Amino acid sequence: MCDSILLSIIVPVYNVEKYLPICIESVLKQYCSGVEVVLVNDGSKDKSLFICEDFVSKYEFISLVNQTNKGLSEARNTGIRNAKGEYLLFLDSDDYLAPDTLAQVLSAVSIADVDFFMGRSISFYGNNEGLTLNQVNYDEITYLSTIECFSKLNIIDEFWFAAWLIIINRGFLLENNLYFKTGILHEDELWVPSVFIKASSVKLLNIGFYCYRTNRPDSIVSAPNIKREFDKLRIIEEFDKLKSTSIEANNLLSVRQASLVFGIILSLKDFKNHQWIKELKEELNAKLPLMKGGKYAVVRIACSIIGVTTVSSLLRIFFK
Numbered sequence: 001m002c003d004s005i006l007l008s009i010i011v012p013v014y015n016v017e018k019y020l021p022i023c024i025e026s027v028l029k030q031y032c033s034g035v036e037v038v039l040v041n042d043g044s045k046d047k048s049l050f051i052c053e054d055f056v057s058k059y060e061f062i063s064l065v066n067q068t069n070k071g072l073s074e075a076r077n078t079g080i081r082n083a084k085g086e087y088l089l090f091l092d093s094d095d096y097l098a099p100d101t102l103a104q105v106l107s108a109v110s111i112a113d114v115d116f117f118m119g120r121s122i123s124f125y126g127n128n129e130g131l132t133l134n135q136v137n138y139d140e141i142t143y144l145s146t147i148e149c150f151s152k153l154n155i156i157d158e159f160w161f162a163a164w165l166i167i168i169n170r171g172f173l174l175e176n177n178l179y180f181k182t183g184i185l186h187e188d189e190l191w192v193p194s195v196f197i198k199a200s201s202v203k204l205l206n207i208g209f210y211c212y213r214t215n216r217p218d219s220i221v222s223a224p225n226i227k228r229e230f231d232k233l234r235i236i237e238e239f240d241k242l243k244s245t246s247i248e249a250n251n252l253l254s255v256r257q258a259s260l261v262f263g264i265i266l267s268l269k270d271f272k273n274h275q276w277i278k279e280l281k282e283e284l285n286a287k288l289p290l291m292k293g294g295k296y297a298v299v300r301i302a303c304s305i306i307g308v309t310t311v312s313s314l315l316r317i318f319f320k
Helices: 020-028 048-058 072-082 102-111 146-154 170-175 187-198 226-242 247-271 277-290 294-306 308-318
Strands: 007-013 035-042 062-067 087-090 116-125 129-133 166-169 202-213
Touching: 007 020, 007 048, 007 072, 007 102, 020 035, 020 048, 035 048, 035 072, 048 062, 062 072, 072 087, 072 170, 087 170, 102 116, 102 202, 146 187, 146 202, 146 247, 166 170, 166 187, 187 226, 187 247, 226 247, 226 277, 247 277, 247 294, 247 308, 277 294, 277 308, 294 308
Parallel strands: 007 035, 007 087, 035 062, 116 202
Antiparallel strands: 087 166, 116 129, 116 166
C-alpha cells in the first residue's frame, strides 16, 4: 500500500450481500495509488461479512472493521476513526462509484487545499436502469464563501443534502468534531449544513462520480417511518445550536428548519392511524412559528386556521 494515503473511501456495510460486490468492484476497476477502502461491517446477518473478508484477503488497500449493529451514523463514525487518508469519501454499500471518475477526484483533491469538495450524483434503479446525472450544474454557480455557496445550493430543488456528495478533509472534520449524530435517521440533513457552516473553503467538482440507487425495496429510506419525522424535529433543534453571530448563516439554517417542518406536514397522512401521531402533531405545532416567508408562511397560516392534518391532506393532493 502507498505510504501516503490521499483518499479514504469509507463503506458502511449492513445486510447488502446483493449489492456489496458491485460497490467494491466499482473502486477496484479504477483503483489509483494513494487510495484506501475502509469497510465497516455493522453487524450484518447475511453474507456481507464473508464478502468483506474475501476482498480484504485479496487487496492490501482494503481494511475491515467489525462492530455490533449501531446504525449508519456510527458505522460512518467508525470509518472516520479508522481512516488514514487526507480526505474522506463516504460510499454507501448499495451504491457505487461511476466509471473513470476516481482519478478525476484524486486529481482535484491533490491540487486544491480546501476544507471539502462537493461533487455531483447519478441516480439509477434496478440493474443500472435510468442512469440520470443530477441536473445541478456547478459550473453555473459562482460564490465567494462557503455560506454563499450554501445559499445558492439551498434554493435549488434538485440539490440533495447527501453526505456522499462531500469529500471532506479529515483534519478539518476532526478539528470541528463533525462526526455523524447517532440514533437518528435523516442524519445527512444535519451533517451537510453543519459542514458548510463550519468550513471556510469549498470547491465544487462538476464530476458525476457517485451513482445513487433509487427505489431499493429494503432501503431504510424507502418506506414511511414515523421515527424519521421525529428525528427531523431533533434536527431542527440541533440547527438552533449551530446558529451564531452570522445573520446570513442563521437565515439559511432557518430556511432548512422551515423545509423540515414542511416535510413533516406532508408526511402526516402516512401516519394518521399511528399510535404516536398525536405526539408528533403536538411537537410539530410547536415548530410552526419557524415557517417564515414565502410558501412556508402561507402553510403556517393555513395550519393555524384549519389544522395540520387538513393542510397535510390538501398538500398531498396538490403535489400528486
